[in-house]
Amino acid sequence: MRVLITGGVGFIGQHLARHLVGRGHEVVALDNLLGQVHLDPAASVNAFPGSVTVGDVSEPEDWERLERPEEFDCVVHLAAETGTGQSMYEVDRYRKVNVGGTGLAAGFAALHAIPMVSLSSRAVYGEGRHACTDHGVTFGERCCSRATPEPSIESDDHRPVSVYGLTKSEGESALQSAAATIPVTTIRPQNVIGPGQALHNPYTGVLAAFLAMLKEGKPLTVYGAGTQTRDFIHVSDLVTIIAWAVAHPSDIGTHRVLNAGSGVRTSLVELAEHAMGGAPGTTHGVTHLDVHRAGDIDDACADLTLLRDVGAPLPTWSTRDAVIDFIRASWQEDGAPADAWDRALGELEERGLTS
DSSP states (O other): EEEEEEETSHHHHHHHHHHHHHTTTTEEEEEETTTTTTTSSHHHHHSSEEEEEEOOOHHHHHTTTTTGGGGGEEEOOOOOOOOOOHHTTTTHHHHIIIEEEEEEHHHHHHHOOOOOOEOGGGGGTTTTTEETTEEEEEESSSSSTTEEEEOBBTTTTOOOOOOHHHHHHHHHHHHHHHTTOOEEEEOOOOOOEOTTTTTEEEEEEEEHHHHHHHHTTEEEEEETSOEEOOOOOEEHHHHHHHHHHHSSSOOOEEEEEEEEEEEEEHHHHHHHHHHHHHHSSSOEEEEEEEOOOOTTTSSSOOOOOHHTTTTTTOOOHHHHHHHHHHHHHTTOOOOOOOOHHHHHEEEEEEETTTT
């Protein structure tokens, strides 16, 4: 197969490309090599095991520069702007890429009759699903103190609380017309972790912040009480699911949507403990900062029933092992200093986006 991967030079794209090439496939990347993501763009390009077209998915003319489009067997659309906090003030930029770029990707795939796999986000669920003895099943903010969080199901209502989540939801809608004529699968990953993720980008990834703090011998700063929960999936597990979707296209006329996560909740305090468990030296515990950032949520977890029912591969990495793998694999890599996350928080405070 010949597979086009948008955002292919990035974290997930590099892992997916190596996975596909290792199984005899050809890969092509369309990537704008954004400096916020790629500290060394030339090195990122050299690491990609295929050809790279430098271009922006939100610019129509850049799609026209792709060679031999009729020979692609699948379009995997990974390119996106991904910082939850940053999205709250870079609204136009996030909408242009995550909605407009996704629409152009779908148009390209439909024009050339190419099956498509697109990456969305758990952020479309917002606070997600809750069960309540008084109010039944609800979505979004908790209805009352009796409500308890439940894993999100693919058919659940969208209740995004960030601009990022809203643009990913709108991006899914942009795929609907293409799904009438070509196979379209959308995958909604939870928090993706693993070797190779950006360590210098303070707008995404609490684990990169934890890594920087550990390397500098500082306690790990957790926002709030640390009881907030997340669902983490190792990048290799996500890549296996994406590759399965590439090999098993959905039926035409059906926009197939699949969750991807571990299906297990991990609190931020537990996450910090896992990170300290991967550090090679002495650690200095956890400190708490009483702050809430606009766009943050309390709980997230994926229901994997549908993923299992369609025969897709289920995750194999535990959250603890995935976190330790990330810390150990990234320990010698260059990254942003710990105070970069303080500055990013300061940007939100200046804009009135914290409480």
